[in-house]
Amino acid sequence: MLSKEKINALIASIDLNHQALREREHLLGWQADDPLHLSEAAHTIQQAQSDFIQQLDAHFASFPEAVQQLKTVANTESLQLKQAWDNQQLWQNIHNDDYIRQQLQVGLEYQSADLTPLWYLSTQRLYLDTMLKALCSEPRQIQQFSSLIKAVFLDMSLVLEGYCAAHKQQLKENQARFERTMYGANDGLWEWDIANDQLLLSSRWLEMLELSAEEFGSHNSGNWFARMHPEDLPLVRKALGKHLSGHSKFLDCEYRIRKKNGDYIWVLLRGFANKTQMGRQLLSGSQADIHERKEQQQNMTYAAFHDPLTGLANRRRLDQLLQDSMQRTQQAGTRETALLFIDLDNFKQVNDNYGHKSGDYLLIEIANRLQKCLRPGDHIARFGGDEFVVLLDDLACLKDAEHVAQRMLDSLSSALRINGYILSVSASIGITVLPHDTPASELLQAADLALYQAKMAGKAQFAHYTQDMQAAAQALQSKQAALTQGLSNQQFEVLYQPIYNLSQDSEQNSSSIYAVEALLRWHHDGHCYRPQNFLDLLEQSDEILAVGAWVLKSACAAVRQWQQSFMPQLHCSVNLSYKQLRSAHLVSLVKTALESSGLAASYLIIEIAENHLKPECSQSLANLRELSMMGIQIALDNFGMGHAPLGYLKRFPLDIIKVDKSLISHSLKDSLNKDIGQAIISLGHSLNLKVIAEGIESPYQLSFVKGRQCEFAQGYLLSDPLSAEQFTTLISSRS
Ligand code: C2E
Numbered sequence: 001m002l003s004k005e006k007i008n009a010l011i012a013s014i015d016l017n018h019q020a021l022r023e024r025e026h027l028l029g030w031q032a033d034d035p036l037h038l039s040e041a042a043h044t045i046q047q048a049q050s051d052f053i054q055q056l057d058a059h060f061a062s063f064p065e066a067v068q069q070l071k072t073v074a075n076t077e078s079l080q081l082k083q084a085w086d087n088q089q090l091w092q093n094i095h096n097d098d099y100i101r102q103q104l105q106v107g108l109e110y111q112s113a114d115l116t117p118l119w120y121l122s123t124q125r126l127y128l129d130t131m132l133k134a135l136c137s138e139p140r141q142i143q144q145f146s147s148l149i150k151a152v153f154l155d156m157s158l159v160l161e162g163y164c165a166a167h168k169q170q171l172k173e174n175q176a177r178f179e180r181t182m183y184g185a186n187d188g189l190w191e192w193d194i195a196n197d198q199l200l201l202s203s204r205w206l207e208m209l210e211l212s213a214e215e216f217g218s219h220n221s222g223n224w225f226a227r228m229h230p231e232d233l234p235l236v237r238k239a240l241g242k243h244l245s246g247h248s249k250f251l252d253c254e255y256r257i258r259k260k261n262g263d264y265i266w267v268l269l270r271g272f273a274n275k276t277q278m279g280r281q282l283l284s285g286s287q288a289d290i291h292e293r294k295e296q297q298q299n300m301t302y303a304a305f306h307d308p309l310t311g312l313a314n315r316r317r318l319d320q321l322l323q324d325s326m327q328r329t330q331q332a333g334t335r336e337t338a339l340l341f342i343d344l345d346n347f348k349q350v351n352d353n354y355g356h357k358s359g360d361y362l363l364i365e366i367a368n369r370l371q372k373c374l375r376p377g378d379h380i381a382r383f384g385g386d387e388f389v390v391l392l393d394d395l396a397c398l399k400d401a402e403h404v405a406q407r408m409l410d411s412l413s414s415a416l417r418i419n420g421y422i423l424s425v426s427a428s429i430g431i432t433v434l435p436h437d438t439p440a441s442e443l444l445q446a447a448d449l450a451l452y453q454a455k456m457a458g459k460a461q462f463a464h465y466t467q468d469m470q471a472a473a474q475a476l477q478s479k480q481a482a483l484t485q486g487l488s489n490q491q492f493e494v495l496y497q498p499i500y501n502l503s504q505d506s507e508q509n510s511s512s513i514y515a516v517e518a519l520l521r522w523h524h525d526g527h528c529y530r531p532q533n534f535l536d537l538l539e540q541s542d543e544i545l546a547v548g549a550w551v552l553k554s555a556c557a558a559v560r561q562w563q564q565s566f567m568p569q570l571h572c573s574v575n576l577s578y579k580q581l582r583s584a585h586l587v588s589l590v591k592t593a594l595e596s597s598g599l600a601a602s603y604l605i606i607e608i609a610e611n612h613l614k615p616e617c618s619q620s621l622a623n624l625r626e627l628s629m630m631g632i633q634i635a636l637d638n639f640g641m642g643h644a645p646l647g648y649l650k651r652f653p654l655d656i657i658k659v660d661k662s663l664i665s666h667s668l669k670d671s672l673n674k675d676i677g678q679a680i681i682s683l684g685h686s687l688n689l690k691v692i693a694e695g696i697e698s699p700y701q702l703s704f705v706k707g708r709q710c711e712f713a714q715g716y717l718l719s720d721p722l723s724a725e726q727f728t729t730l731i732s733s734r735s
């Protein structure tokens with residue numbers, strides 16, 4: 001029996017109300033006396049009714065399959081009786097709702113049994129034929145009319161067939177148009193009849209998977225789900241459940257589905273659940289191929305979390321890994337986790353000597369070697385430059401971290417062949433353990449402190465983080481903070497160490513002072529610090545630029561005063577830091593110091609440490625040339641330490657070399673060193689440079705340099721660095 005809802009839906013869809021029924025009657029020429037005529041004849045056709053049943057029985061006997069089909073759909077055993085009963089209604093002429101419903105049901109039954117209208121027409125033709133014989137008596141006319149009925153019904157069947165075919169064609173075209181549109185949108189269509197587990201799939205849907213309908217197998221959800229990636233299946237099921245239970249307006253999820261060749265592609269599944277007018281629950285929607293976009297997205301995500309050179313995790317990913325690890329360590333029963341901070345010891349030299357390309361290859365090779373030292377579950381990230389961080393999870397004991405660190409050091413110890421060069425590198429490693437409540441940044445800092453310790457202890461080794469390191473780092477930090485306040489707190493002082501002209505007097509006294517070297521001191525917390533204790537910190541914070549400017553200004557002003565009061569020929573020698581030398585403001589800074597003090601440029605000496613001379617820094621070279629052109633003398637400080645190639649002596653605009661004190665002290669030890677000292681002094685002379693011997697501590701050293709015609713000297717033997725007052729006293733006593 002076809003469901004009541006189905007018929008209601010059908011009535012609603014064809015909008016068959018009373019008004020429509022009246023119009024229908026009108027169109028068929030139904031008159032007011034028609035019911036009368038029929039009811040008058042009703043009693044005469046009783047016998048004909050039962051004749052009809054028999055004839056129908058005989059007629060259908062030649063079409064058993066169709067009849068069986070119709071019986072199943074109409075859920076009845078005796079179609080003939082049913083039909084007769086239906087036709088009997090004709091004579092009663094009650095055109096009400098029940099009548100309409102009943103007639104539509106007949107139509108539905110035929111359609112559901114997949115029988116064309118011809119089948120229905122054939123029963124009605126038989127009925128009319130039977131009734132004709134019952135109502136008329138003239139055999140010839142009966143015969144003629146019977147033939148006419150057959151002809152008309154044949155006509156009707158063909159016309160109706162044409163009508164239905166045209167309708168079907170139109171539906172097909174609409175369907176095809178819809179599919180074309182969806183194809184253009186690259187979307188496949190699907191519809192799932194949930195109760196019957198039937199799946200309708202458009203050709204585009206199948207084509208995306210390079211499958212034919214047969215290759216897909218029977219169209220049910222089982223075959224669909226079987227093609228989903230096992231990792232995505234739970235997700236799709238969840239999204240389906242959410243939508244079907246009304247918790248999401250639309251079904252919307254991305255998943256991977258298997259193609260014919262076994263590859264998976266990413267698709268976007270969209271759908272909407274609805275009930276048809278027939279009451280079936282359907283889930284229908286589209287499926288779009290989003291593989292390319294998804295791959296791009298995945299590539300971008302990969303790029304965001306990985307180092308492009310080595311393919312290792314980057315800092316951002318390391319952050320995530322650290323957070324995960326921290327969370328794990330909070331769980332009971334978790335074993336130890338250690339963080340290793342690795343820094344190559346001599347990577348800069350590789351870059352400088354063999355070029356950046358070789359440096360890059362080296363980093364890739366190092367990354368590979370380090371990675372091979374890890375177990376599955378451990379992580380390695382490139383932290384930046386030549387720094388790597390390793391996260392070791394689930395360690396039985398901390399000794400294991402040491403083993404891994406040692407394995408890494410060993411793996412780096414064998415030389416590498418890169419771009420035809422044989423290179424050897426080593427690394428230093430700082431190790432720390434993950435305590436339960438330390439922020440990630442502090443962990444890295446702790447491992448970094450341990451790394452610093454490993455470097456200080458001689459490189460190519462590992463060191464563990466200890467609390468003392470933290471204390472030392474904090475002390476350093478507060479020292480740095482105090483240093484930045486040094487100028488405003490007037491904690492800096494310039495001392496002046498005389499440089500004597502050895503050629504003027506046999507006895508060195510204030511009259512033979514050629515220059516003073518300005519030497520910086522920092523008074524802090526009751527101590528007087530020498531530059532080696534704070535100069536690096538000043539450099540790191542850039543504070544050196546302000547302090548250096550202050551030294552230059554103070555020294556120029558002081559020397560100018562001494563010139564005016566006591567020694568008109570006194571020279572002022574000032575040390576410059578590497579950052580000052582590279583600064584684009586250096587020349588204007590020097591000019592200002594000279595102008596504000598009134599010191600003539602020719603009385604200023606600028607001292608540049610030998611290791612700060614770098615020809616690749618064009619700004620430094622330009623600065624030195626301009627200062628030299630102004631008449632300022634340039635001195636190469638600490639000469640002989642071996643940092644600068646001899647060629648630099650010609651390349652830079654030098655006036656003076658200051659022979660390093662280590663060379664002077666060594667000169668006395670043996671004859672070879674004596675010869676080296678002698679050679680360096682001679683070298684200066686032959687290049688027409690003034691030579692100052694630094695660090696003269698003993699009369700013997702003094703006589704040695706004097707004997708080598710070195711014309712200038714400086715050292716504790718001659719004078720300590722003096723405060724401005726002390727120096728004033730020294731030179732004022734002479735006048
Ligand atoms: P430097 O330019 O080589 O200065 C000479 C250093 O040797 C000074 O150390 C001085 O006190 C020390 N000295 C002098 N005579 C003797 C001696 O007979 N024996 C020994 N062993 N040492 C002697 P100081 O003052 O500690 O300065 C150290 C370094 O700090 C200087 O080396 C210079 O490179 C740097 N420096 C000093 N003041 C400044 C400054 O204002 N700016 C910059 N950028 N650097 C500075």
Ligand code: MG
Pocket residue numbers: 517575607637
């Ligand atoms: Mg110096």
